[in-house]
Amino acid sequence: MAAVIPKSLPPQVESLRSSGVTSKVLVPNDPDYAGRQSSFWSVSAQQLSPAAIVLPDNANEVASIVKSLVAAGQPFAARSGGHTNWAGSNNIDGGVTIDLSQIRHVRVSEDKQTADIGPGGKWREVYAELDKHGLAVAGGREGNVGVAGLILGGGNTFFTARRGFACDNVVEYQVVLASGEIVTASKHSNEDLFCALKGGSNNFGIVTNFKMAAIPCSKVWGGMSFLPKATIPAAIDALVDFVPNVASDDGSNLVCIFTHMPDFKDVVVATFYANVDAVESPPIYKKWLEIPRIMDMIKMTSIKEMAFEYNIPAGHHVLWFTLCFKNDATIVTKAVDLHEILVEQLKTVDPEGGFTTQCLFQPLPKLFGQRGAEAGGNVMGIENQSSDGLLWLATAMMKTAEHEAQARPLVEKWVQDVKDFAASNVEEGVLPWTYLNYADPTQAVLASYGAGNVQKIRDAAAKYDPEGVFQKLCPGGFKISDVKS
Incomplete structure (x- = not known):
């Protein structure tokens, strides 16, 4: 240029x-x-x-x-x-x-084993290029999400049960340090930086290339369904049943969203399925497929097509919070019940009902952490998880800044009440990990990784950025300097 x-x-x-x-x-x-x-x-x-x-x-x-x-x-x-x-x-x-939006290259190696991916592209662009080669990578599931942020925050993907998180699939990072030096980090070079970048976010430098393992994948079975409010108990049962079965079907994915949207008069259940082995209606979805549906968009498709079709619309003032829980129906039920109260409260903030909420659950089986450890390990600490769990995203998307300000304390109370219930009523009901890519800035993300991993991040930041440039001059994101010793 x-x-x-x-x-x-x-x-x-x-x-x-x-x-x-x-x-x-x-x-x-x-x-x-x-x-x-x-x-x-x-x-x-x-x-x-x-x-x-x-x-x-x-x-x-x-x-x-x-x-x-x-x-x-x-x-x-x-x-x-x-x-x-x-x-x-x-x-x-x-x-x-x-x-970094101009650095959006996608280059497949001659042997089709890896792909070099620029930080500024979006996942829909990445998958569109990889699809030409019959390939995919363990990247974002929403097509409009950016490459670098997703990976540096860990990155839950269609392949997490099989290959670990997105960061576990990076073979090599190219990083610009605060000094202006360009270095590579891999299991053979700058190994401490390589590990710290797997969940450690922007505490070390600016990543300008991700070399990722390429995955043969041409077809996927799945899509979205919408279920009526009356099916909520059945949906909760199917959700909790799904989680332990991921170990025997690591190609199948689930997102379960209890949601208020302007297009529906009442809360509905939105579900997203994806089987990356292109198996139609595999047994793990049996309970889900028996539940009556309002709308069904399940089909044989591809990751490329999914990345273009399923995206949360832009243009909202957005609040996101996240927690992880033991896989327990009483916790899910409490979160869903309190979500309905939140929806009624938000109707007083926006009487026209132009807001969207999500009480979103995804499987977080122990298998996810084990896969990361098998791939060489990361700094997120999930391999220490004591039981199969659920990853929860609590959101409110409002039309104006004023509505966002009014919604914030309501959403915060919802999240705190669910956390308190899980801690008080279920043994080890709250799991320690906080997922960076879903977290509110008030949440203690890096501290949730555990003391040993905090020290790894701290040591790498001190070694590769000794003047603390990415702590002081680049203040955005979750900073290791903010974690109390």
Whole structure:
């Protein structure tokens, strides 16, 4: 890309000009600036206004930008797909946002064993390219999610039961450090950084390439179904029954969502199935397929098609919280009952009912952590999980910032009440892991990984970023420096 540097830059980014950075730079009066700002999935994340947005084309340009900003002491943010929902996670007020959206390559190796994937692409683009080769990778299940954020936060995928999380499928990372040095991290090189990047997020540098294991996969059976409210007890039973059976069918996936949506007058159950072996109606779904449905979109399809078809619409002010529980029907029932109370409360905030909520459960069997350990280990600590569990996402998506502010304490109370119930009524009902990609910024994500893993992240950050640039100048995300010793 040719240099497009405005004649007059704000003082916050004069360092880019003076150091000869040739990447495209957008400032607030540039029409393309507004387009990049509005491209964040959550309106909540659009609220911050960087002094400039810089769009590098490759790792060398990223290195030049980072070196320049660090030398000038200028704060910055790094953004890939822009899907993290909260303000400050991937954008910055008055600083420089390094927008990686131009680094979106997908290159399959000659032997079709690996794929090099740029951080700034979205998973629908990745799968579209890999599908040409009859391949997939263990990546995001929603097509509009960005590559880097999903992987660096761990990444739950269609293949977690078989191959571990997305991060467990990375063979090699290319990383730009705070010094501007470009390094690789793998099981053969910078092994401590390689491990720490598997769930350690943006505490070390900016990843400019993910070399991932390629997976033969041309067809998938699955899709979405919507079930009426009256089927909630049957859905809870089918959900809890599904989890232990993942061990005997590690190609099958489930997402179960108790949800209020503007298109439905009442709470409904939305389900998402995916069997990556292209087995139609495998036995693990027997209970689910016996439940009456309002709408059914299950078919033989592909990961590429799923990534294009199933995405949460953009344009909302979004609240996300997450917890993990023992696989227990009483906990799910409590969460669902309290969700219905939340929906009624939110109707007083938005009487038109233009909001969406999700009380979303996914299997979290012990197998997931075991697969990660078999792949070499990560820093998320899931291999220490004491029992089969459920990963819970609690969301409210509101139309205005005012509605979001009013909804926040209601959602927080819902989450806390479910957590208290699980802790008080079920032995080891609350599991320790907090999934970074679903978490609210108030949640203690990195601390949930366990003391040993916290130390691994802390040690890697100190070694590869000794000046603490990615703790101080790049404040977005979950920082190891915020974890109490």
